[in-house]
Amino acid sequence: MTSPDTEAEHVEATNLLYRDPALCDVVQSDSTGARMCQILIESHRPDARTLVDFGCGTGRDLEILAKRFECVGVDLQPGMVDYARKARPGLDIRTGDMRTARLGARMDVVTCMGNSLAYVHDNEAISQVFATFAAHARPEALLVLCSPVAPITRTEPITATVDTPRGPATVSVRHTWDLRTQINTMHRHWVLPSGEEARDEIRRRVLFPRELERYAEDAGFEVLNMSDGAKGALTGPTAYTVALRRLGS
Ligand SMILES: C[S@@+](CC[C@H](N)C(=O)[O-])C[C@H]1O[C@@H](n2cnc3c(N)ncnc32)[C@H](O)[C@@H]1O
Known part of the structure; x- marks a missing residue:
């Protein structure tokens, strides 16, 4: 096998499910991410109308969220985007890198669900991603992330x-x-x-809670809440983070 040339090829080459997005869709069909995201949005910004999802994958979550919000999805992998557009033709899904994408629009809600943020490994690149979140967030927009905040240290298979x-x-x-x-x-x-x-x-890449808070704050967001999900506790290893874009930043 030749080595991948681009970040998208690298991400695809390392994950069997990304080489078969239809299978990825089936395997993740029981995900509760979209529902959880919607609960968090309703409790913090019930007036939200527009939403952009970075790292949207097959568009499974976006399809659910699009029943309630005007949505745009962005994903790095052209194969994933092609599949998402064919499987869910009503959705607006674009190819883009969350480190650099600029859609020229500011939304009420910015999301990055299903651990997509964790595919960006380097500190500098993570700062770029948060700058992308900020560039697409209106003042007082909500940022909702679902990402790993603690290591999985269990070693037995x-x-x-x-x-x-x-x-x-x-x-x-x-x-x-x-x-x-x-x-x-x-x-x-x-x-x-x-x-x-x-x-x-x-x-x-794991971003511990205080680290996540620092990236969010540096990009002009105030973290409102971090939790495992509906019960509100934070025990890890995956957390939902909710942050508000500060006025005037
Ligand atoms: C685990 S999947 C999650 C997909 C979707 N959010 C979900 O919950 O089903 C991670 C996605 O992040 C995308 N991704 C990774 N790095 C990215 C980047 N730099 N920019 C945009 N998307 C990226 C991958 O292509 C992949 O579709």
Whole structure:
């Protein structure tokens, strides 16, 4: 295999599900991200009408959110965007990098769900992403993130069965944690319905709560809340962060 040339090719090459967005859609069909996001928006900005979702993937969450908001989705991978446009033709989905994208519009809500932020690993690039969030947020707009805030330190593998359109696949998942880079790597070993085996690795950067707060504040947001979800506690490893774009910033 030749090495990937672009960030999008790199992201796609490392994740088996990204090479098959339809399968990605099926595997994540039980996600509660969109519902949780909507609850958070309703409780902080019930008057919100417009929303942009960075790292929107297959557009699954966006499809739910688009019933309530005027939505635009942005994703890095052209293959993912092509799939999302075909599977959900009513949605406005664009190819773009959340480090640099500029849509020329400010929204009531900016979202980055399903750990998409964690695919950006370097501090400088993370600052760029928050600058993108700010560039698309009206004063007092809401920023809603769902991202890893603590490492997964369990080392023993867990095996699960995943229903795919071609039959059941088995996946065995093992995590490793690199404290120096704050990257959690998920090593997956798949046995596909055909009997073929495949391996992939997903590297996600953890931003601890205080760190997340600093990036948000530097970009002009005030963090209102961080929680695991509906119950309001923060225990990790994944958190919903809600922040408000400060007036005048
Ligand atoms: C785990 S998926 C989550 C997708 C969607 N938010 C969801 O919850 O189903 C992460 C997505 O982030 C996208 N992504 C990674 N880096 C990105 C970047 N720099 N700019 C835009 N999208 C990016 C990937 O292409 C992928 O579709």
